Amino acid sequence: MRIPLSVLEFRDRAAALFGNVEAVIDGDRRFTYAEYAERTHRLANAIRGLGVAAEDRVTFISYNCHQLLEAYYGVLEAGAVLNPVNIRLAAPEIGYIIGHAGSTAVFYHADFRPMVEAMQADLPAVKRWVVMESPIEGPATHEYEALLADASPAYDPPEVDEDAMAELFYTSGTTGKPKGVVLTHRNLYLHGLAGALALRMTDADTMLHVVPLFHVNGWGAPHWMTMMGGRHVMLRKFDPGALLRLVAEHRVTYLLAVPTIFNALVNSPELGSHDLSSLKMAIIGGAPASPTLVRTIEEKLGCQAIVGYGLSETTPILSLAWPRAVLTAAEAPEMSAARQAMTGYAIAGVNLRVVDAEGADVLPDGEQIGEIVARSNTVMEGYYRDPEGTAEKIRDGWFHTGDMATIDEAGYISIKDRSKDIIIRGGENISSVEIENAFASHPAVLEVAVVAAPDDRWGEIPVALVVLKPDAAATAQQLRTHIRTQLADFKVPRQIEFRESLPKGGTGKILKAELREPFWAGRAARVN
Template structure:
């Protein structure tokens, strides 16, 4: 089995960055997204680079605010390698943090605002966050988690007041701009972002990404999507989710325009596409389903759009067709994971392929083929590539510079995910003769609902804690709006009674809203294997009968 370094926050220049025998090279420039901000400020300084509601910032203004954020963190005596957490919407403040936090030598840790207080308290404790920056709308949430995060040294509030917190704008106004280190002094292998994603163990896992991974991911993304300074991207994908799909780095790198979206409302998205002349949309299938079914979509001018990408969960050909009809642009599926920063593949059309319009639509609805910079394969249990027949199922594995450094404080999880030099995704797929991969099932019991990962084990543990529950399991069932949702199958203890409403109420006290079971069914027993394991596949099958894939 190949070895993999355990996650670390800083390192000296290593063979991984310079390579053996590189001492005599004329030049070595570390890879870091900080160089992209420098480039944007220098080459597009007077251009509007960020739009957030009625506020507009040129790249020069954006750069100065990021510099002041770095200076403010230094003034708070935050040390290099400290984690700086954010709980906020897609605001210009979080986009500034993608650079300012890194310039201060710290690690940016955006937290999913949809998590429960218990889950957020766990993330703060596990990451050891020293600073928490939060929007005023989450004051009640912060008040609940604050006592459970003893290592928090500073609170910073956005667009509000809290006697126990610093005001963000006041901190910036008082700070001396700190442009950060010279690019040549950056350790490209130092971890600079930490994202928490759900895992099969129930607790979120901290995915550690380095300067090098993020910088290269932006280049791979740019080549694949043919990004330029003419592009204007609406940040529909949350910046706390999977590195914002890479847009904070790639769009800055090319000098494009960031347009922030704080809350997902169909008419707001369409209005901003029209007003800001958005060229690229990225979102999960449930958002596109909402858009194409919005009654007023025909009243908006969407002609600026050149491409829409659906990811985070599988999309059906019918959805891709509806997207193209309603949005009027090329629509494709993308695939990736938090652990890969995230982009691994894109279902782009290949110019040399013929066939009918239906053939083209089918290809663009698949998981796609590997992007530049990624080696992605579908392998069997022995690590051999499956035949490209579109029928033989294997697991997707990937090898690339964009793969995470590891799971923070989880060497066993890291060793399980990265084996023999390959990252094992846990997604089961087939591959056709043209190299298009299609996910057909999941090896892990992760439910992907509206692009959000839900651990069935985590939900099961909460339900099992109810005093009336004897045993339970949680499975994914198809849902037309969210793709799939969790369904709980429960066996009650003899003589005990409970209603579905009671079970959901119990879950609501411990889980984020999107993790709650969408339906509950009480059963006399649950089928088990000879070793006593509940047979989830058998339980799922009736709900997915008639569907080509076991994901939706």
């Protein structure tokens, strides 16, 4: 028997086995799995009623909220493709994504009305603009709750092609423009199974959605958490105090977040004011974490903490740094603790290697550095409308991550550097080339290089090294003001240094490694 793989099965399972169980908590709103399933059916029928055809892209511009969690199933049930976008991007960046995706409908939270108004005229292909948590006004053609109220609750399961695109996530790349990562129904389904197994979830668990649902498939949580019948608690905006209160109030057991968020938690003055005894596990991902942070999380939050690793292109989880019993029994406690801060070892269903420039495996000695390559059913179908970019990343049956690492005799990987010029600030990917292009549009700029520098709060920050044209003048503040018209604020370098020239290689390429090195002097690794 061969049945097409579809994550809709996860929701259907939850509704059948855990229908009366509280499934979603979003502020004052509460939904059981039966109610949640019905809302996703209504959303699917409403989307069809809007004229959205099979395989059309549907964009969501939203915080973590029950509506976006509903979209993870309702959009797919309608036969369409879900495209959640990063709300931290500037209007021109989001406009580019919507245009490149070819979305025909956009759902947006009312808070983002000014952004929608700024880009609506440039997106004539979008026929429907659906506002959430606001009456119809301004650019909106429909209102979310009214759409659901008028739609049928009937479940009309679509015919699923498991190899067809189901979700489309955009990630920053070294080309400067975001790349659309195509995830198929098969990718999502197999990642959901692997994620639940790897994270050891049960129906008794409650997860707080700290990781944005627009970020790398929400780390898969909408799928594996629903499949297991666990409880979703939504966090719309990060605030340490609010997060701690939700953990205590709803007895949260799992926290998944980037290092900067955990760092804020362990240093929050409210930490001692809340009962966090329900916490079982903290998973740190999105950027490398230090052993000190892992140890501090365990001490202050009172739960186990490990590092995880993955990318948008891999749905995303590739590895987790779980302790292994045979190693823990044989090694000193210090080594066991250190392993929890490593990139980890491959989860079930994933094959990872670390290879040199010729594609040969590096020595498993924890010293020789190579590139992490991955092979799995959870690796993306490819980049949307970008066959050249796809061919560059998937070669000889392996996905090339661009992350440089070592591997030891036990299979634990540790990221040491990056071969791509991506800066990871608080878990957000920032393209250095995109920033450079913004600087280059200033009439006084001759050339510029943007590199990553370590930062205690954000992990990494962009630093711009600028050469002005002869007889031209511009201050750092003037340059920042200029590029803010093109970039999201978190991408704008706070540190700008003026140089007489930039070092170049024989081909004329700027030597970024040479420019980057002084900022990392004295550090063992070139990621933070």
